[in-house]
Each structure stands twice: as structure tokens, then as C-alpha cells.
Amino acid sequence: MSLWRFLILLSIFMLCKGEDSDCDNFTDLDFHESFMGTYLYVRLLLYTRANLECGQELPHHSFTQEPLFNVTRPTTFVIHGYRPTGAPPIWINHIVHLLAAQKDMNILVVDWNRGAANLNYFTAVANTRGTAVNITGFIESMEKEGASLDSIHLIGVSLGAHVAGFIGAMLGGRVGRITGLDPAGPMFASASPEERLDPTDAQFVDVLHTDMNSFGLRGTHGHIDFYANGGLDQPGCPKTIFSGKSYFVCDHQRSVFLYLCALNHTCKLTAYPCSSYSDFLSGQCLQCETFKPASCPVLGYDMSQWRDTLLRLGQTRAYFSTTAELPYSKTSYRVDLVTWNQFLRWGVVILRLYNGKNVLESQIDSKLLRFEQYTSTRLLAQFDEEIYPIQKISLRIVTGNVIGPRYKIRLLRIRITPLENPSRPLMCRYDIMLEENAEVSFKPLPCD
Incomplete structure (x- = not known):
């Protein structure tokens, strides 16, 4: 190889390396670190329409110096759950792009992988409080700089749903909205409202249930609780342990994929308020006069047309059925x-x-x-x-x-x-x- 060609290739390599170094990625741990256990460390990765492909780690105390972060814009926090292997969630990039398509906003991915990545689930549960304290302090700093709590939306998955609830409670329920995607059940099944996600944690709380008989939380925990296929076993998910990892996580993860599908407008998942899934299947709850002219609630990002009615009603159960694969809608x-x-x-x-x-x-x-x-x-x-x-x-x-x-x-x-x-x-x-x-x-x- 000629010296000239070598120098060109070296320049291209250094340029690409430099571009990568400008982006901050979600913490990627290996199984060894998860096995040994991790200590809690919380990072905030900022995405906007101007840097959708390149996250920027946001300093907790000097975030005003980041030109991409505008506290006057709506801000959505995405909070993952338990990570037993330490690998990043496969859906992070997808949800960032879909949220950015909804409106011009700050999207902050809460990376608490060091703390959630642990073979000891109880340690991860204990770290949810510390994560919430960290993010609460950041939001309080945002508020001092002119941010409105009304425009803050917390989206929490599994354990992340309870982290969102703790944040909301520490802020006196003043944040605009919390969305819980199959809130974690183990260690929270018999918890009091102060120890888990509940409707008082935000001005509006919506919850999606997909795995209540295993890793998800039973009951009603929002102003509206959506129950996909009754909130239990999801179509297409393995029924026996011989399917390996998928047998344990498929139903639980389906909440994320249904929400992504709803954000993408690929599927319209209309839910029918009802006292039980059996009554819904029996055709007893197929009218939504209470919500006129908005009709029945639809799972997704924009809940504004049903919000006032749901707040007036208190806690509402809403049921829908899905298919096994995209686009899920029946x-x-x-x-x-x-x-x-x-x-x-x-x-x-x-x-x-x-x-x-x-x-x-x-x-x-x-x-x-x-x-x-x-x-x-x-x-x-x-x-x-x-x-x-x-x-x-x-x-x-x-x-x-x-x-x-x-x-x-x-x-x-x-x-x-x-x-x-x-x-x-x-x-x-x-x-x-x-x-x-x-x-x-x-x-x-x-x-x-």
C-alpha cells in the first residue's frame, strides 16, 4: 500500500472516530458487569429534531450552556426499567424518533443502566428511588430556569414507570403527564400508593398493562388504565418455558411495542371503558357516549380530547384486543x-x-x-x-x-x-x- 493511500485511509478513520466521539450513547454493559453488580449513576441523553441521530449528554448543573436544550419547549423523559444483562433497550432510538415526530420537544433519555443492570432485582428496585431523586433535582433546576411543569411528560417502562411516579410525587403531582408502560409488579404488588405509581403523581396519568400475571402490576394506577387483551397473556407470545428468554419477556415487552405502534399511527388501538375484559368480549361495553364527541379513547400520545372527561370520571378501565403481529389492530x-x-x-x-x-x-x-x-x-x-x-x-x-x-x-x-x-x-x-x-x-x- 502506498504512503498516500495509507494517509487517506487514516484520515477517514480519524474523521469517523471524531464524529462518533461527538455523540453520547446509552451505557452498554456486558453480562460480567451485571453479574458483579453496578452502582447507580444517572445520565441524561438529549435528543431534539436537530440531533435525532446523535445524543448529547446533558450536564445536570450546567444544562443552560447546551444550545440544543431549550427549557421553554415541552420536555419528555424516557425512563427504562430493569436491565438484567446490561444491554441497552432495543427500542430507545425508535421511541426517540417517534416522539420527535409528534411535536418539537426536548427528549431526555434517562440512562440509569448503572443501577438497573444487576442480576439482583432487589438492588435495581432500591435504585429506583435514587434515580427519581436525581431526576427530580434536575427538573427543579429546569423550573428555576423558566420551564413549565405542565409541559413535562414522563414515560416509564416497567421499573421506570415507578421511577416516574416517584418523580411526580416529589414534585407534588404538578408534572403534566406520566405514561406507565406495564409498570413492574414484583415488589410493588402490595405497595401503598406512595410506594408505586398512582394517579396523584401527575396532572394526568395513563397506564398500559400487558403482563399482569407475571412481571406487570395488577389493578388500576392511572386516570385511565388500558388493558391489552385483558392485560394478561399477549397473542403470539410463547406459552412454554422451552422458548427461552422470550417466554419470560414477551408479554412484558409488548407494552412498549404497542405504544411505539400507536405513536407511529401504524395501528389505531381503540379501547372501550368497561368493568372487565369478559364484559368487553361479551359486547356489553361497545358504546362511548360519555366521551362524545371524541368517541372511545385511543392509545397513543395525544390524549387531549379525552383528558377532561377522564379526570372527571376518576379512574377508568379500558379494554382492547390485538393481533399477534404488527399492526396489532383488530x-x-x-x-x-x-x-x-x-x-x-x-x-x-x-x-x-x-x-x-x-x-x-x-x-x-x-x-x-x-x-x-x-x-x-x-x-x-x-x-x-x-x-x-x-x-x-x-x-x-x-x-x-x-x-x-x-x-x-x-x-x-x-x-x-x-x-x-x-x-x-x-x-x-x-x-x-x-x-x-x-x-x-x-x-x-x-x-x-
């Missing part, structure tokens, strides 16, 4: 049946929608349905995809009767209402005669 219909049959029958409903090329099926089996003389029944039918326009509908009522005579079931009316697309017409059909366990098809008509 297409939902409210199905109203009026039956007129001579004999009482129990069964489940299988509904199919056709558009000429594709067919979608929904088996409504959350509980056995009662069909008798002149009975009105409301159901929730959910489909993994959306097809439109709908050219044909088929219906089957499965009773489990396999040896006796097939009884007839008469429908005086079936009305199908699209929930996510209320501008689309309702679909009806009148006076249908069908036999149990047999499928009947019909073309939908406009409702009277």
Missing part, C-alpha cells in the same frame, strides 16, 4: 341479534365476511349465548384484518348438538355496526331461518 363490529325460536338453545356464533376475494372469520365464543323466544343479544365480533366492501355474510350458531334433531332458530333481525369506521353504513338482514350448526349466507342490506 377490526371490530357490534352484532345485534333478535331471535324468535320455539326452543331454548345455547351456543356460540361464527360470523364470516366476504368481499369477493377474501373471507374473514370471527368465532364469538367468550361465553355460551342464550337464544330463546324474542330475545335481543349483543355480540362483539373481531377480525384480524379488514375487508371492504362486504358483499356477503354467513352465520352459524354452533350448539354442540351432534346426535339429536337439528332445531331451527329464527332471526327476526341481525344488525352489524362497524365500530372503528362509524361513517360506514350499518348492515342488516331481516327474518332469517337457520338450523343449529348449519351455515346460512346472505347479502347485507341497508338498515331501516
Whole structure:
């Protein structure tokens, strides 16, 4: 290799190295450090629209000297949770970009990996208080420089949700908003409100639950609590321990991925206020008159159109179902049946929608349905995809009767209402005669 070529390559290497040194990255620890245990050290990495690809570590006491940081802008803190291996969260860059797309803001990634990275979970739990004290002091300094607590949003994941709660409590509940993504359950299940995230920690608190039967926290802890698939097992996540690490973390991590999807507007996750997931699946909570004209709450960044109503109501539970993969959204219909049959029958409903090329099926089996003389029944039918326009509908009522005579079931009316697309017409059909366990098809008509 010639000396000239060597010097050019060396210059390029030094230039790239210099560019890297200008960026401050999330602390990356190895398993050895996590095994030995880490001591708490909190860093703040600043991202704005001007430096989305290059984080800048923000000094705690001289942050006013950083030209990219403007205390008059809204500020969002992103707070990660327990890191048993010490590796950075895989979603940090993604959430930074998506938050920057919402509005012009300061995005501060709270890097407390030295403190969260520890095989001893109890040590990480103990470090949540110290992390909160550190960030609280920084926010108090921001306030002295002219920042408004109303414009501060804390987004906490797992243990980070409780860190956000502690920060909010230390600031007297004056911060504008806290979002908790599946707040950690172990060590917090029986904690008092002062020892975990609760609605008094901010002016508005919204919480998403995805793993309440394992690493997540049960109950209601915000002004609105979203429960994806009931807040328990998530579709697509492994059911046996033989799947390895994914078996333990999949349900818990799903909260982050659902929130990222909502921020990206890739999926519209409409939630229905209800007392329980079973009541939601049974079709008992499919109207949101309380929230008119804003309609049902939608998971995501902008909660302004529902905020006042939720604050007035107190604590609200809201449920939705998802698919196993992106874009997670299900297409939902409210199905109203009026039956007129001579004999009482129990069964489940299988509904199919056709558009000429594709067919979608929904088996409504959350509980056995009662069909008798002149009975009105409301159901929730959910489909993994959306097809439109709908050219044909088929219906089957499965009773489990396999040896006796097939009884007839008469429908005086079936009305199908699209929930996510209320501008689309309702679909009806009148006076249908069908036999149990047999499928009947019909073309939908406009409702009277």
C-alpha cells in the first residue's frame, strides 16, 4: 500500500472516530458487569429534531450552556426499567424518533443502566428511588430556569414507570403527564400508593398493562388504565418455558411495542371503558357516549380530547384486543341479534365476511349465548384484518348438538355496526331461518 493511500485511509478513520466521539450513547454493559453488580449513576441523553441521530449528554448543573436544550419547549423523559444483562433497550432510538415526530420537544433519555443492570432485582428496585431523586433535582433546576411543569411528560417502562411516579410525587403531582408502560409488579404488588405509581403523581396519568400475571402490576394506577387483551397473556407470545428468554419477556415487552405502534399511527388501538375484559368480549361495553364527541379513547400520545372527561370520571378501565403481529389492530363490529325460536338453545356464533376475494372469520365464543323466544343479544365480533366492501355474510350458531334433531332458530333481525369506521353504513338482514350448526349466507342490506 502506498504512503498516500495509507494517509487517506487514516484520515477517514480519524474523521469517523471524531464524529462518533461527538455523540453520547446509552451505557452498554456486558453480562460480567451485571453479574458483579453496578452502582447507580444517572445520565441524561438529549435528543431534539436537530440531533435525532446523535445524543448529547446533558450536564445536570450546567444544562443552560447546551444550545440544543431549550427549557421553554415541552420536555419528555424516557425512563427504562430493569436491565438484567446490561444491554441497552432495543427500542430507545425508535421511541426517540417517534416522539420527535409528534411535536418539537426536548427528549431526555434517562440512562440509569448503572443501577438497573444487576442480576439482583432487589438492588435495581432500591435504585429506583435514587434515580427519581436525581431526576427530580434536575427538573427543579429546569423550573428555576423558566420551564413549565405542565409541559413535562414522563414515560416509564416497567421499573421506570415507578421511577416516574416517584418523580411526580416529589414534585407534588404538578408534572403534566406520566405514561406507565406495564409498570413492574414484583415488589410493588402490595405497595401503598406512595410506594408505586398512582394517579396523584401527575396532572394526568395513563397506564398500559400487558403482563399482569407475571412481571406487570395488577389493578388500576392511572386516570385511565388500558388493558391489552385483558392485560394478561399477549397473542403470539410463547406459552412454554422451552422458548427461552422470550417466554419470560414477551408479554412484558409488548407494552412498549404497542405504544411505539400507536405513536407511529401504524395501528389505531381503540379501547372501550368497561368493568372487565369478559364484559368487553361479551359486547356489553361497545358504546362511548360519555366521551362524545371524541368517541372511545385511543392509545397513543395525544390524549387531549379525552383528558377532561377522564379526570372527571376518576379512574377508568379500558379494554382492547390485538393481533399477534404488527399492526396489532383488530377490526371490530357490534352484532345485534333478535331471535324468535320455539326452543331454548345455547351456543356460540361464527360470523364470516366476504368481499369477493377474501373471507374473514370471527368465532364469538367468550361465553355460551342464550337464544330463546324474542330475545335481543349483543355480540362483539373481531377480525384480524379488514375487508371492504362486504358483499356477503354467513352465520352459524354452533350448539354442540351432534346426535339429536337439528332445531331451527329464527332471526327476526341481525344488525352489524362497524365500530372503528362509524361513517360506514350499518348492515342488516331481516327474518332469517337457520338450523343449529348449519351455515346460512346472505347479502347485507341497508338498515331501516
